[in-house]
Amino acid sequence: MPPVLAAIETAQLTKSYGNTQALQPTTLGVPAGAVFALVGHNGAGKTTLIKILMNIFAPTAGTATVLGQPTAALTGAAFERIGYVSENQDLPLWMTVRQFLDYNKPFYPTWEIGNLVQQLELPLDRKLKNLSRGMLMKAALASVLAFQPELIVLDEVFSGLDPLVRDELIAALIAQTRRTTGTPATIVVSSHDLGEVESFATHVGFLHQGKFLFTEEMAALTARFRAVTVTFPGTVMPITQPPAETALPQMLGPADIRMPAAPPASWLMLERAGNTVHFVHAHADTENLQAQVAQHFPAAAGISAEPMTLRSIFLALAKSGRVPSEPTPNGPVPVPSPAAYASR
Amino acid sequence: MNQSVHIFRKDARHLWPEILVSLALLGALLWVTPHNHGTPDPDVPWLYPLLGGFLKFLIPVTWLVLISRLVHDEPLVGDRQYWITRPYTWYGLLGAKLLFLVAFVYLPLFLVQAILLHHAGLHPLLAGGPFLKNFGYLTAIFILPMLALAAVTSTFIRFALSVLAAIVYLIAAITVAAFVAPSKLAVPYMGYVEGTLLVAVPLAALLLQYAYRRTALARALLIATPAVAFLLILATPAATLIGHEYATALPLHGTFDPNPGYQVTEPGEPAIARGKVLLQLPVVIGGLPMRSALQSQHVIVTLDGVAGAAGPAVHYNSGWSETVSSLNPGPRPSRLLLTLPADVYNRVKDTPVTLHVTLGVEQLEAGTPYTITATAAPFPIPASGACRVDAETGSLDCAFPFSNSKPIGITGAAVTGTCSNPSPSTPASSGLAASIPTPEFDPVSSQQARFGVLTDGSANLCPGAKLDFAVARTTAKGSVTIDIPAITLSSYAMRITAPPRPQVQ
Numbered sequence: 011m012p013p014v015l016a017a018i019e020t021a022q023l024t025k026s027y028g029n030t031q032a033l034q035p036t037t038l039g040v041p042a043g044a045v046f047a048l049v050g051h052n053g054a055g056k057t058t059l060i061k062i063l064m065n066i067f068a069p070t071a072g073t074a075t076v077l078g079q080p081t082a083a084l085t086g087a088a089f090e091r092i093g094y095v096s097e098n099q100d101l102p103l104w105m106t107v108r109q110f111l112d113y114n115k116p117f118y119p120t121w122e123i124g125n126l127v128q129q130l131e132l133p134l135d136r137k138l139k140n141l142s143r144g145m146l147m148k149a150a151l152a153s154v155l156a157f158q159p160e161l162i163v164l165d166e167v168f169s170g171l172d173p174l175v176r177d178e179l180i181a182a183l184i185a186q187t188r189r190t191t192g193t194p195a196t197i198v199v200s201s202h203d204l205g206e207v208e209s210f211a212t213h214v215g216f217l218h219q220g221k222f223l224f225t226e227e228m229a230a231l232t233a234r235f236r237a238v239t240v241t242f243p244g245t246v247m248p249i250t251q252p253p254a255e256t257a258l259p260q261m262l263g264p265a266d267i268r269m270p271a272a273p274p275a276s277w278l279m280l281e282r283a284g285n286t287v288h289f290v291h292a293h294a295d296t297e298n299l300q301a302q303v304a305q306h307f308p309a310a311a312g313i314s315a316e317p318m319t320l321r322s323i324f325l326a327l328a329k330s331g332r333v334p335s336e337p338t339p340n341g342p343v344p345v346p347s348p349a350a351y352a353s354r
Numbered sequence: 355m356n357q358s359v360h361i362f363r364k365d366a367r368h369l370w371p372e373i374l375v376s377l378a379l380l381g382a383l384l385w386v387t388p389h390n391h392g393t394p395d396p397d398v399p400w401l402y403p404l405l406g407g408f409l410k411f412l413i414p415v416t417w418l419v420l421i422s423r424l425v426h427d428e429p430l431v432g433d434r435q436y437w438i439t440r441p442y443t444w445y446g447l448l449g450a451k452l453l454f455l456v457a458f459v460y461l462p463l464f465l466v467q468a469i470l471l472h473h474a475g476l477h478p479l480l481a482g483g484p485f486l487k488n489f490g491y492l493t494a495i496f497i498l499p500m501l502a503l504a505a506v507t508s509t510f511i512r513f514a515l516s517v518l519a520a521i522v523y524l525i526a527a528i529t530v531a532a533f534v535a536p537s538k539l540a541v542p543y544m545g546y547v548e549g550t551l552l553v554a555v556p557l558a559a560l561l562l563q564y565a566y567r568r569t570a571l572a573r574a575l576l577i578a579t580p581a582v583a584f585l586l587i588l589a590t591p592a593a594t595l596i597g598h599e600y601a602t603a604l605p606l607h608g609t610f611d612p613n614p615g616y617q618v619t620e621p622g623e624p625a626i627a628r629g630k631v632l633l634q635l636p637v638v639i640g641g642l643p644m645r646s647a648l649q650s651q652h653v654i655v656t657l658d659g660v661a662g663a664a665g666p667a668v669h670y671n672s673g674w675s676e677t678v679s680s681l682n683p684g685p686r687p688s689r690l691l692l693t694l695p696a697d698v699y700n701r702v703k704d705t706p707v708t709l710h711v712t713l714g715v716e717q718l719e720a721g722t723p724y725t726i727t728a729t730a731a732p733f734p735i736p737a738s739g740a741c742r743v744d745a746e747t748g749s750l751d752c753a754f755p756f757s758n759s760k761p762i763g764i765t766g767a768a769v770t771g772t773c774s775n776p777s778p779s780t781p782a783s784s785g786l787a788a789s790i791p792t793p794e795f796d797p798v799s800s801q802q803a804r805f806g807v808l809t810d811g812s813a814n815l816c817p818g819a820k821l822d823f824a825v826a827r828t829t830a831k832g833s834v835t836i837d838i839p840a841i842t843l844s845s846y847a848m849r850i851t852a853p854p855r856p857q858v859q
Contacts, residue, residue: 066433086443094439101436102427104368116360117441150436 016075017042017161017196018063023072025058025220032058034221035072040198040213042160045187047211047228048200049320055220056200057096060165063198064094077161090118093154095147096165103139107132107149111156118157126152130178144175155182162186164199168206180210204321216324223327228320235323236294236315238277240287240303242267243311270306277302278330290326291315357446361428362453369423373458376416383409384466387796388473391753410795417459418500422513424454425504430563432508438567448564455497460489467797474753474798475732475740481755484738484791488756491793494553502556505563506573520576527580531587541592542599548583555579596652596674600714600833606648608713608836611636611687617845624699624847631699632848636687637836645720645763645824648681648834652714655692659702668707670698674714681715690836699843706840717830720763723822728766730817736825737762739786741803745773748814750784750803750821757791757799766821768805768813782806782813 018040025033033055040046048056061067063076065084074081077091084092102110107127111134115121127134130148138146147167154162162183168176186195201207207214208228215225224231267287273280276293287307291299294315303313318326366373386409389395389402428437428447437447464485468478478485503520507513556579559572616636624631639648652674659668672694681688692711724736728750732740737760741752750764768782782805789799805813815821 061433064439066438087441089439089441092439096434098434099436100429100432100434102368113360113364114440116356 015042016040017044018046018074018076018198020063020074021072023059023062023074024070025055025062025067026070032220033062033069034219036222038215038222038225040196042196043187043194045183045197045199045210045212047204047207047214048198048217049204049207049214049324050200050202050217052202054202054217056202056217057165058220059217060094060096060163060198060200064092064163090120090157091160092163093157093159093161094163094165095150095154095167097147097167097169099150101138101146101150104137106135106137107141108134110138110149111153114153114156121157123152123156126155126182129182144171147171148175148179151179151182155186158186158189158195160193160195162195162197164197166200166202168199168201169203176206184210204324205319208320214320223324230295231323232317232320233295234293235318235326236291236299237318237322238289238291238294238299238303239314239316240289240307240310241312241314242285242287242307242309267307267309273306274302278326290318290323290330357443358449358453361442361447361450362457365424365427365450365454366457368427369420369454372416372420372423376413376420376458377462379409379413379416380462380466383413383795384469387470387798390796391474391798391800406796413795414496417496418514418517419510420458421455421497421500422504422507422510424451425501426507426509426513429508430505430567431569444564448560451501459497463492463795464489467795471755471797475742476738476753476755476798477734478755480738481797484754484756484759484797487791488793488797491791494549495793498553498556498560502559502563502572502576505560506569506576523577524580527584531584534588541590541595543595544587544590544592548586551583551586552579555582593674596714600652600831602830602832604715604717604830604832604834606639606641606834608681608711608834609638609640610709610836610838610841611638612841613687616687618847618849619845620849622849624696624703624844624849626696629696630693631696631843633692633694633843633846634848635690635692635838635841635846637681637690638685638687639681639683639834642681642683642717643719644683646683646829647718647826648679648713648715649718650677650679650681650690650713650715653677653679653692654712655694656710656712657694657698657702657707659705659707665701668698668702670694677713679713694843699847703844703847704842706842709836709838709841711836711838713834713836715832715834716828717832718761718826719829720824721827723765723824725820725822728815728817728819728821735762735823743815743817743819745817748773748805748812748816750805750815752786752801752803754789754799754801756794756797757789758786758801759788759791761788761826762786763824763826764803764805764821765824766805766815767819768815770813773814773816779819780813782815 016039018038020036020038022035022037023033024031024035036059048059050056058067062069063074063081065081068082076084077088079088102113105113111123111127115123126132130152132145132149132152133141138149141149151164151167164183168179171179183197183199187197188194199207199211211228213225214228214231216223267282267285269280269282269287273289274297276291276297278290278292280287280289282288291297299315300313303310382405386402386405390406395401428442429435467485467488471478471481499520500517503516504513507516555575559575562568562575563572613636642648653672653676654674655670655672657668657670675693677691677693679689679691681690690711690713726733726735728741728743730743730745732742732753735741735752737754737758739752739754739758739762741750743749744751748768752758763783763785765781765783767779769777769779771777784803784805786801786803789801805815
């Protein structure tokens with residue numbers, strides 16, 4: 011099988027249930043080797059998208075390819091290259107962990123369990139039905155990691171897990187992306203908790219009401235967004251600046267602060283709090299922040315620009331009203347980046 | 355194949371309790387059934403028949419559970435099954451399920467039935483055809499529909515409810531069909547068409563589910579099948595097909611025998627069943643060779659009664675309708691059974707009418723006779739059967755694997771006394787009728803042949819008698835007409851209080 015540049019590609023992919031459009035026309039590309047975090051609230055359409063990609067659901071319209079194969083053709087041997095684990099998957103609970111792993115082994119020519127059992131501390135002789143949820147997810151993940159798939163798709167597997175188990179799973183996954191034998195795995199992991207995937211995702215896509223709000227490389231995204239605090243004479247900033255949405259700088263005196271009538275399009279959530287002004291900069295990596303602030307706030311005494319968490323970025327976009335709430339006319343296609351929203 | 359074996363081993367390991375119960379019940383069947391072949395236990399004559407009946411109910415129920423558990427181990431309905439994103443091939447999975455059924459349903463049943471046949475004096479290896487036919491029926495009527503229902507359900511509860519719903523649905527469809535088409539006829543080839551439909555659709559639903567998991571479509575197919583079969587019955591031009599079947603006029607001539615000795619003279623009301631009066635007319639079939647017979651399944655009766663004191667003129671034509679008559683060669687008349695609507699009968703019963711009867715018949719001819727010495731121990735006969743003489747009753751007790759597929763004529767010497775005190779031997783005859791094969795747990799189909807002699811009496815068969823067995827074969831199909839210019843029907847209507855039987859064959 012020739013190497014595939016994009017592990018997943020979709021074009022105008024749509025899924026409807028009656029009159030309800032669970033997935034609006036979506037075009038997406040996940041590069042090979044990426045750890046793609048598919049985030050969004052419950053009911054955003056993450057599971058629907060994943061199940062279409064896994065050929066569990068048929069799309070209503072559009073096309074999708076996974077590892078170069080149309081999703082409709084994903085059956086049988088195609089799953090020797092794809093590992094899928096879901097939080098609500100029906101596993102053969104009557105089996106012990108050992109039986110489960112032994113049963114799966116003959117299906118995969120590349121099966122190599124190695125020290126996964128020790129690494130994940132799996133109780134081999136315990137039945138799956140007697141495992142805790144975290145342990146069950148670990149067993150399911152072990153049965154996937156053992157055949158070293160080219161694509162690993164995880165649907166909400168981290169939900170409700172204690173941090174220790176979650177970290178173990180993440181460590182096991184990261185090892186797959188760094189393996190030296192074979193092709194490094196591409197990982198798609200869905201979660202409704204932005205914080206839990208932020209630490210290891212290389213790409214992120216935010217799905218909201220069946221529509222991608224953005225998909226972007228994580229590094230580019232975090233490089234672009236900054237929580238900016240502009241201070242004016244008479245203001246004392248706290249020693250540690252909390253995220254923009256929670257920061258309440260102490261005000262020690264009045265200042266002559268005029269809010270700009272037409273701030274730059276890349277400034278989101280511009281607001282004044284006493285003698286400070288806060289905003290989120292959506293293009294901090296390419297635009298000259300110092301010059302912009304000097305132009306709009308000539309009286310500014312100081313500028314602080316802090317990196318933002320994924321959660322903070324999304325909230326900033328949502329609160330600034332740059333998140334579209336209506337479907338894009340004519341379907342929509344390229345998945346818009348935060349920058350696109352910021353420039354509207 | 356490797357994948358099938360791998361999944362099969364997993365299923366066998368998981369479902370061992372269900373397998374064990376199924377095998378235990380088959381073992382019980384093996385123990386109980388021979389007790390029902392012979393004379394019942396005088397102390398508890400009800401015990402073994404009751405146990406046998408109970409097992410015949412329990413075994414299918416166990417198989418229902420087994421099939422459901424087997425298919426639902428990898429359910430095809432739903433979107434949460436872990437196996438659907440594993441490298442299963444649909445044919446490997448389906449193959450595993452079929453392998454399981456062969457190993458734990460068909461093979462054990464085959465072994466039990468083979469032992470039962472051997473116990474009854476029948477050779478299992480000679481019963482290959484009947485075995486295949488029985489397994490074919492079992493598959494078509496039970497296994498395949500249950501597999502298909504399990505494939506479109508996700509749990510045993512849903513499966514069980516679907517089975518109940520299917521039974522209610524079928525009963526309703528059959529009831530409606532009987533109501534809408536009460537004069538349902540056995541149309542030639544219709545059984546094959548309906549049988550093919552009832553096998554092909556569940557098979558298609560099963561393959562569709564395993565290959566593509568198209569549950570909605572598979573369910574629609576299963577729901578539509580009885581309705582389509584029902585519409586097929588309604589849309590079939592039965593009379594045209596039957597007429598085509600008997601289009602050839604056979605070189606035979608039927609005549610009515612007006613001999614008063616064959617008339618019913620006793621008073622009493624005629625027996626009316628489903629609004630019809632049953633008539634039995636003595637007829638002679640000329641031109642029918644000896645060692646031949648006619649079997650009639652269909653008949654057209656045309657009746658004309660002239661206007662008179664009893665009322666206006668009557669004309670009645672039945673169209674093709676059903677009859678079951680067997681007509682023999684020779685000068686002695688045979689009984690031809692006909693039915694007439696009660697209202698038509700009542701209008702003309704006491705006045706002479708003209709009858710024109712067209713019989714659709716099958717001409718049978720006895721094949722080469724095989725002479726066999728009858729013994730008290732089982733001895734083989736043609737058609738894979740075995741018989742033994744019961745010296746106490748003077749009859750021939752015969753057994754066939756599953757069913758007797760062909761009628762067999764038997765002639766030989768019998769005695770009118772008892773075997774311990776016999777009278778001189780006299781030529782006697784008997785026969786073994788063909789039976790319709792049905793799916794059976796008990797593979798031994800029993801028939802008893804009582805012998806009669808030509809002087810109108812019964813005779814006893816004793817061990818050592820030489821018997822000629824001749825298997826009948828069909829030589830022709832066509833129609834025979836009988837014209838009766840004047841007949842008073844009340845003289846030939848069967849009575850509620852059975853009169854002495856007319857002396858006919």
